[in-house]
Amino acid sequence: MEDPSSAAILSSLKTSPPVPQTLTEKIVQQHSVGLPKDKRVKAGDYVTLSPYRCMTHDNSWPVATKFLSIGASEIYHKNQIVMTLDHDVQNKTEANLKKYRQIEEFAKRQGVAFYPAGRGIGHQIMVEEGYAWPGTLAVASDSHSNMYGGVGCLGTPIVRTDAASIWATSKTWWQIPPICKVTLTGILPKGVTGKDVIVALCGLFSKDEVLNHAIEFTGPEESMGSLAVDDRLAIANMTTEWGALSGLFPIDSTLQRWLRYKATEAALNNPLSDTKNPSQFTHQRLDELFATQLSADRGAKYAKYLHLNLSTLSPYVSGPNSVKVATPLSDLAAQNLKIDKAYLVSCTNSRASDLAAAAKVFKDAAQTNGGMIPKIADRVKFYIAAASAPEQAAAETSGDWQAMLEAGAQPLPAGCGPCIGLGTGLLEPGEVGISASNRNFKGRMGSTEAKAYLASPEVVAASALHGKIIGPGWYEQPQGWSGVVRGEGDGIREEDRMITAEEALDKVIGQLDSMVKDGEKELHGSESLATDDDQLTEVLPGFPERVEGEIVFCDADNINTDGIYPGKYTYQDDVTTEKMAEVCMSNYDSKFATTTREGDILVAGFNFGCGSSREQAATAILAKKIPLVVAGSFGNIFSRNSINNALMGVEVPKLVQRLRETFSGVKPTTSQQNITEPSRNSDSLDSPPPAPQAAPSEEKLLTRRTGWKFVWDVKRSRVNVQEGENGPKWSQRVGELPPNVQEIIARGGLEKWVKNQIEGST
Numbered sequence: 001m002e003d004p005s006s007a008a009i010l011s012s013l014k015t016s017p018p019v020p021q022t023l024t025e026k027i028v029q030q031h032s033v034g035l036p037k038d039k040r041v042k043a044g045d046y047v048t049l050s051p052y053r054c055m056t057h058d059n060s061w062p063v064a065t066k067f068l069s070i071g072a073s074e075i076y077h078k079n080q081i082v083m084t085l086d087h088d089v090q091n092k093t094e095a096n097l098k099k100y101r102q103i104e105e106f107a108k109r110q111g112v113a114f115y116p117a118g119r120g121i122g123h124q125i126m127v128e129e130g131y132a133w134p135g136t137l138a139v140a141s142d143s144h145s146n147m148y149g150g151v152g153c154l155g156t157p158i159v160r161t162d163a164a165s166i167w168a169t170s171k172t173w174w175q176i177p178p179i180c181k182v183t184l185t186g187i188l189p190k191g192v193t194g195k196d197v198i199v200a201l202c203g204l205f206s207k208d209e210v211l212n213h214a215i216e217f218t219g220p221e222e223s224m225g226s227l228a229v230d231d232r233l234a235i236a237n238m239t240t241e242w243g244a245l246s247g248l249f250p251i252d253s254t255l256q257r258w259l260r261y262k263a264t265e266a267a268l269n270n271p272l273s274d275t276k277n278p279s280q281f282t283h284q285r286l287d288e289l290f291a292t293q294l295s296a297d298r299g300a301k302y303a304k305y306l307h308l309n310l311s312t313l314s315p316y317v318s319g320p321n322s323v324k325v326a327t328p329l330s331d332l333a334a335q336n337l338k339i340d341k342a343y344l345v346s347c348t349n350s351r352a353s354d355l356a357a358a359a360k361v362f363k364d365a366a367q368t369n370g371g372m373i374p375k376i377a378d379r380v381k382f383y384i385a386a387a388s389a390p391e392q393a394a395a396e397t398s399g400d401w402q403a404m405l406e407a408g409a410q411p412l413p414a415g416c417g418p419c420i421g422l423g424t425g426l427l428e429p430g431e432v433g434i435s436a437s438n439r440n441f442k443g444r445m446g447s448t449e450a451k452a453y454l455a456s457p458e459v460v461a462a463s464a465l466h467g468k469i470i471g472p473g474w475y476e477q478p479q480g481w482s483g484v485v486r487g488e489g490d491g492i493r494e495e496d497r498m499i500t501a502e503e504a505l506d507k508v509i510g511q512l513d514s515m516v517k518d519g520e521k522e523l524h525g526s527e528s529l530a531t532d533d534d535q536l537t538e539v540l541p542g543f544p545e546r547v548e549g550e551i552v553f554c555d556a557d558n559i560n561t562d563g564i565y566p567g568k569y570t571y572q573d574d575v576t577t578e579k580m581a582e583v584c585m586s587n588y589d590s591k592f593a594t595t596t597r598e599g600d601i602l603v604a605g606f607n608f609g610c611g612s613s614r615e616q617a618a619t620a621i622l623a624k625k626i627p628l629v630v631a632g633s634f635g636n637i638f639s640r641n642s643i644n645n646a647l648m649g650v651e652v653p654k655l656v657q658r659l660r661e662t663f664s665g666v667k668p669t670t671s672q673q674n675i676t677e678p679s680r681n682s683d684s685l686d687s688p689p690p691a692p693q694a695a696p697s698e699e700k701l702l703t704r705r706t707g708w709k710f711v712w713d714v715k716r717s718r719v720n721v722q723e724g725e726n727g728p729k730w731s732q733r734v735g736e737l738p739p740n741v742q743e744i745i746a747r748g749g750l751e752k753w754v755k756n757q758i759e760g761s762t
Contacts, residue, residue: 020297022179024214024248027154027294031137033171041176043214043303046740049174052136054080054158054166057122058087059141060103062573066164070755074110076170081112082131084122088571089415090423099573120388120414121347123147127233128388130280134251134259135294139166143613143637144347144438146240149215149248150233152255156214156246157637159615161644161750168754173740177214177245177636178303183490184219186311187226191475193357194231195349195436195456197308198238199316203326204486205306211243211607212636213303216296218250223310229258230353237348238438241323243610245636251293259286307491312484315471317434319453321442329459330477333470339432342382342464343445344404345412346419346437349457350387352394354436358384358461359400361472362407365465373406377467383425385412407465418445421567427452434469436460441560441611537736539715542746547628547648548711549601553659553704554588559604560611561638563588565620567612580616580623589702596703598625601710605631605656609638618645628712630719632656643741644750650712650734652719662723663704 018040021029025041032047041047056063060083067075075081085100100117107114115125123144126132134152139145141163148155162172188197217235218224227235232249239247249255263286266279315329344350344358365374376382384404386392392414395401405411410425417423419437427433427446433453435445440452453469462472485491539545566587569575585592596602602621608631609617618641621629629642632653642649709722717736722729737745747753 020300022181022300022302023216023250023294023296024154024179024246025176025300026296027135027137028174028176030135030294043176043178046173046175048171048740049137049139050170051080051139051166051172052133052153053082053126053131053138054163055082055084055122055126055131055138055140055142055145056160056163057084057140057142058099058103058571059160059163060085060106061099063141063160063163063167064103064106065573066160066751067167070164070168070751071758072164072168072754075112075167078111080170081110081167082115082122082126083107083112084115084119084125085117086121086414087416087420088422089117089413090417117415118389118413120386120391121350121416123237123347124351124387124391127151128390130262133280134255134289139163139172141613143240143611144237146244146247147233147237147347149217149236149239149246150229151258152249152251154214154246154248155236157240157613159613159637159641159644161615162640165750165754169757172750173744177212180210180213180215180244180304180306181302181490182215182217183305183307183492184217184223184227184310185307185491186223186309186485188231188310189313189475189478191471192310192313192315193456193458194227194234195238195454196313196316197227197231197310198235198242199318199323199326199454200313200484201235201308202238202242202323203316203318204308204484205242206324206326208243208607209304209306210239211633213244214246214248215239215242215244216248216250216302218296221253224250224252225254226310227254228353229255230351233351234348238323241438250295251289256286256290259289305489307487307489309485309491311478312481312486314477314484315456315459315475317453317455317459317469319440320432320451321440323440323454329455329469329471329475332453333468335469337432337469339380339434339463339468341425341427341431341433342376342380342460343384343418343425343433343435343437344409344457344460345383345385345417345435347387347416348438349436350385350391352386352391352398352400354457355384355386355391355395355404356398356400358436358457359395359398359403361458361461361465362403364472373403374465376408376464380464380467381425382407382409382461382464383412383418384409385417386414388414404461409464421445434460434463443562535717536715537717540742540746543714543742545715546711546713547601548709549599549628550597551603551630551655551659551706551708551710552596552600553663553706554585554592554602554604554702555660555663555704556588556702557605557632558607558610559585559588561609561614561617561635562611564609564617565614567614570612570614570616575616577623580620581625584620584624585703592703593624595705596624596626600626601628601630602626603630603655603659603710606633606653608632608634609641610635611637613637613641615641615645618642618647622647628710630655630710643744646745646747646749648712648745650719652732652734654730654732655710655719655721658721658723659706659708663701663706 029041031049033050034048088096132138132148132151132153137154138148139158141158141160143157145155145157165172236247262281263283266281270279316326317329317332318326362373418425427450429447429449431450434455436457440454442448445452458472463469566583582593629649630652633651707724711720718733720731744750744753
C-alpha cells in the first residue's frame with residue numbers, strides 16, 4: 001500500500017510551479033527574445049539576447065567599421081549603447097588621436113552615451129553611472145565585464161562582432177553556461193580584502209572547477225555583509241582570471257545601502273531640474289527595484305557547489321606570472337623578495353577606497369617619521385592611476401592622492417595603462433613588479449623576462465615603501481588557525497543541515513540518476529561506434545556536410561589568445577590578411593607559419609584560446625586557411641569568436657590523448673603539475689588550466705605534422721580519425737551544432753547574418 005506521506009509529496013511535486021531557476025537563469029530569462037510560450041531557460045540553452053546595456057571602449061571604431069560594413073546606419077536602441085575611451089589613453093600619436101576622434105564623432109552622430117579619454121575605465125563608468133543595473137544583463141567587448149556582478153548585474157564579455165550585431169539589431173546569441181554556486185561563510189578578518197578573496201580562490205581552486213561557468217556568490221547575511229561593494233567588484237572582476245564567464249553577487253542589504261547612498265549623492269549633486277544629464281540613481285527607481293528584485297529560487301539546481309570560509313583567510317599574493325599560483329603573504333614576505341616597480345592601477349582596485357587603503361600605509365608610517373610622509377624605497381617606481389576621474393577627485397578631497405604623490409608615486413591618467421601593457425611604466429627585462437591589477441601572465445605588463453605579482457592595494461603600497469614584497473601588518477592570525485577552510489559543497493556540516501522532505505526526495509532522485517548514468521558508462525563506454533542508426537542532423541544550405549584534412553598538432557594546453565595572435569597587432573586596424581597569416585601562432589611557435597599548409601586541421605590541447613577577447617585569434621587562423629580547429633577544450637570567448645567569424649571548432653579530448661600517447665614518447669600523466677606548455681607560454685595563464693587531463697611530460701615539437709587524417713561528419717555529428725597511413729581507425733560522436741549557430745556559420749559569420757537580418761527587415 002502506498003505511504004500517504006510519500007504520495008502527498010509526489011502529488012505536490014506533480015502540481016508544483018515550474019522548475020526553479022538560479023539568479024543567472026532568471027536574469028537571462030528577462031533578456032531573452034523569441035522564446036516559445038512558457039519556455040523557462042536553463043543552463044545549456046542557446047538564446048537570443050537583448051542586453052540592457054552594451055559597452056565598447058577603444059575597440060569602438062573597429063566595431064563601427066563592422067557595423068557600417070554590414071549595411072547598418074543607425075544604432076537600433078541608442079539607450080542600450082555606451083562608448084568609453086580607456087585603454088590607450090597615454091598614446092598621443094596622431095594615429096591614436098585620429099581613432100579617438102572618429103569614435104567620439106560617431107558616438108555623437110548616433111546620439112549614444114560617450115565618455116572621453118581620462119574620464120575613466122569603461123567598467124568603472126558602467127558601475128558608477130548606473131548602466132550596470134542590478135537584476136539586468138550588461139555586456140561589453142572586454143573580458144572583465146564580469147565586474148558588473150559586484151552590483152548584482154549579470155555581466156559577461158562579448159566580442160567586436162557581437163557588439164556590431166547589438167548595435168544593428170539590439171540582439172546577439174549566447175549559450176547559458178553551467179552555473180556554480182560559491183557559498184561564503186565566516187567573516188572577512190581585519191587586514192584581509194576582497195582582492196585577497198579572489199586571489200585565494202584562483203589559487204586554491206585552480207583545476208578547472210569554474211572554467212566557462214557562471215558563478216553565483218551567496219552566503220549568510222553576516223558573511224556577505226563583511227564584503228563591501230568595492231570588495232565585491234574586485235572579486236567579480238577577477239572571476240575572469242578564475243576562468244568564469246560571470247561572477248554574480250545577490251541584491252542584498254549591503255548592495256541596497258550602497259545604492260541608496262548613490263541615489264542620495266546624485267540628488268545632492270544632480271538636481272531633478274537637470275534633465276540633460278539625469279542620474280540613473282533615484283530613490284523612486286530603487287523603490288521599484290527592491291519591490292521586485294530577483295533572487296534564486298529555492299531548490300534551484302547548480303552544476304557545481306564550492307565553499308570558502310572567509311574567517312580562515314589571510315592576505316594572499318598571486319604569482320609570479322600566473323594567477324593560478326597563490327601564496328600567503330607571510331610566506332612571500334619571509335623570502336625578502338625585492339621589487340622594482342609597484343602599480344596601483346586598473347578597474348580591479350583603483351577606487352577611492354583602494355586609494356585610501358594604500359595612502360593609509362604611508363600615513364601610518366608618517367607617525368614614526370616625525371609626521372612626515374616617508375618616501376618609497378630607493379630605485380622603486382610606484383605608479384598610481386584612479387579607476388575614474390570621480391574616484392580620483394574623491395581621493396584628492398580626502399588627501400589620499402596627495403599623500404601618495406608626496407611619497408614619490410608617479411600619477412597616470414585614469415585608464416588601463418600598464419595593466420594592459422600600454423604607456424608609461426612597463427616592466428623591463430629582469431625586473432620584478434607587484435600590482436593591484438587583475439592579470440600577471442608573462443609579458444602582460446611589459447617584458448616577458450620580468451616577474452609580476454598581484455596583491456591588494458595596501459600590500460602594493462607597503463611593498464613600494466619597503467622595496468620588497470611585504471604587508472602593512474594589519475592582519476593578525478587567529479589563535480588555533482590551521483589553514484583555509486574550503487572545498488566542494490556548501491560548507492554546511494551534515495549534522496547541522498535542515499532539509500525538507502521534498503529536498504530529501506530530490507537528493508535521492510539525483511543520486512539515482514547519477515548511478516544510472518555511471519552504470520551506462522560502465523556498460524557501454526563513453527564512446528559509440530559509427531552505425532547507420534546515427535541520428536542525422538539537418539545541414540543547412542551553405543554549411544559543409546564534411547570537413548577533412550591532415551592533422552597538425554600543437555602540443556600544449558592553455559594556448560592563450562596572445563599566443564595565437566600577438567597583442568601588439570590587436571589595436572592596429574590596418575593589418576592585412578597576409579600579415580595576419582604570417583603572425584598567426586607566432587608567439588606560441590615562430591615556425592608555425594612554415595610548418596602548416598592550407599586546409600590543415602589544427603589540433604591543440606585543453607583550454608585553447610583562453611585569455612582576452614580579441615577576435616583576431618580566430619580570424620588569423622582563417623587567414624592561414626585552416627578551416628577547423630580541434631581541441632581537448634576551448635576557452636569560451638574563443639568559441640564565440642570562432643562562431644562569429646565562421647571558423648569551425650570541435651572538442652575531441654580522446655584525439656589529444658592519442659596524439660600525446662603516440663608522439664610524446666612517454667606514457668601520459670594526469671598530474672596537474674606536469675601539464676606541458678612551450679617555454680615562452682608556460683606562465684601565461686589568463687584562464688585556469690583544465691582539471692587533470694592527459695598531457696605529455698616532456699616537450700617535443702611545438703607544431704608537428706602528424707600524417708593523421710581527420711574527418712568531421714557534420715550530418716552524423718561524428719568524427720573519424722585515421723592514425724597514419726597504416727595506423728588504426730576510430731570514430732566518436734561529438735556534440736550537435738544547434739540551428740542558430742549553424743546558420744551563423746553558414747552565412748559566413750555573425751556580420752553577414754546581421755546583414756541578412758537588416759536586408760530582410762527592409
